[in-house]
Amino acid sequence: MPALKWGLIGASDIAATRVIAAIHATGAEVAGVVSGSPERARDFAASHGLPRNTADLDELLDWDIDAVYISSANALHFDQAVRALRAGKHVLCEKPLALGASQAEAMVTLAEETGLVLAANHHLPGSPLHVKARELVAAGAIGTVLSAKVAHAVLLPERLRGWRLGQGIPGSGVIMDITCHDASVLNPLLGAPVAVTALAVRQAGWNTGGQEDAAMTVIRYENDGQAPVLAQTHDSFTVGYAETSLEVHGTDGTIQIIDAMTQDTKGQLILTTGDGTRSVDVDCSEDLYVIGLRAFTAAVEGTGVPAATGRDGLMALKVALAAQESAISGRTVHIN
Template identity: 30%
Template sequence: MNKIKVAIIGCGSIAKHRHLPEYKAHEFVEIVAVCDIVAERANGFAKVYEAKAHTNYEELLRDSTIDAVSVCTPNYLHAPISIAALQAGKHVLCEKPMATSRGEAEEMISAAERSNKKLMIAHNQRFVPSHKKARKLIENGEVGKIYSFRTAFGHGGPEGWSADGKDSWFFRKNEAFIGAMGDLGVHKTDLLRFLLGEEFVEVGAFVETSAKENTDVDDTAVCVLKTESGTVGTLAASWSYVSKEDNSTIIYGEKAILRLEDDPVNSLIVQYQSGEVVKYELGGIQTNEDGNQTSSGVIDQFVNSILHNIQPPVTGEEGMKSLQVVLSALESNETKRIIKL
């Protein structure tokens, strides 16, 4: 089987910690090019991965030997670069949030359809073992009717993770478009849609900047969400958690409560109505801490969809639905109304 020739556009932390090492580890992938506007960064990764360095993505996309690209740039560039790559005949794995508007997301989806190439959005939470197991338990009816949920994703902020620290694009609205809600919250809107197996129909939100200075994006958001069947719950996304990262989700059902990534040892704890408690050690969730990088599963899924010509598990349409919840949360905060999706 021929190896898929891959290029990475944007050589920041997500490329460094996830995309590059996971492509490198894949037996059917060859990293052939990297691109970053910071030449030093592009050259550094090019040397490590024996790839060609670019500082201009349009030049990179003219290389007809490249089969697929990862788009790991600041958020405002996700759509234009993804669309250009699809038009150039490349498969695209785009980081989240996929776009800064519904219109952009729709353009990305159209470009993928016209080019007949794969478009996948890098929502890695679907592939976390505890999350996959919880979905099965819900699907199998073991939890019964879902009454409510709460989910949180918070840490100390991008300055501890981003390649540019406190000077990161994450803090500039013209590049990031949205803060913690787009960085972390969109992961959880996607996870909840995946776990519950239904769409959200109403959103109310408070979106604030309370912890960070010299920024025009949000760092703390709390949303109330309602699904088609009437399940209600909360989602919190924050860059203001000064201690350990919180990446937990709790599902409250008729027959059981599921605690996901809520315990340091057991990644899933099921508390049944009968009093029985079942604990699962299923392996960790990805964190931003060095030395704690497990495989995200995203790269494997993307490559698999290309190799076997199947639909990727997180399509552009799926990415857009998860983005729409975040866009509605912003609208709710601005209008002080509950937004119907």
């Protein structure tokens, strides 16, 4: 199959710093970019050597492209993805897929009906560290899983302290930005999320946007015939001196991943059982976005599946939405 031709929807920081390079690393090409601002589209294309730019989405969808990468404002994801799918383009969409579960469900259904690939650009599920953790759990290395804990507290870079902290901006806040990523890791590891309890606060003195920048959640998971599993997450934009981590506790052991949740993780996986504690070799040398783009390409070619499918993105969104609702209402929120 010829190399994929991509169109970029959104002249974003993540496209500039991560995804364009990952697309090129898979041997694909980027045909150009669309942005709501003609000037931004032009400047972005010039900065990254893209041959075309436009402010008209329909024009981009008429180009000779196979797939689109959507990294526009969160409120635009649903409409842009639907238009791309209806135009016959495969879609890789930044999280969250949409602002509501019903919209994300409609995106997934449309992709299935049209036979096109829809994937969420969650970079963590494809990480070799998390793949290995899922393999160990599936093999019974720690017995029956009882609980999990995610530490995903980081310091938000100054260049990103814009819309993410703006109160009233759709999709802003630490829950939609980070807890959503946690769920993309926990869901395929633990099963079906059924209830979420969360608290969220504003901590940073530099956070003048008014949106919460730190949150803790407890998620209940259930699987038929097994005891419920509890997962705890700590997500923050305010912590500058801590490593991220994931722990999974079972009846016969514990998996601990140090430096587990960042974009450039060089983490270490440690397995502790009755036989002692040992480090499990995992090759973390490859860029996570290259892994994700390669998996997406394989899905388009019919030889694989995305690292995070559209349905995976939907379920991660449901957890984040439930956490957001719980933080506001002060109640446990059940997931349908």
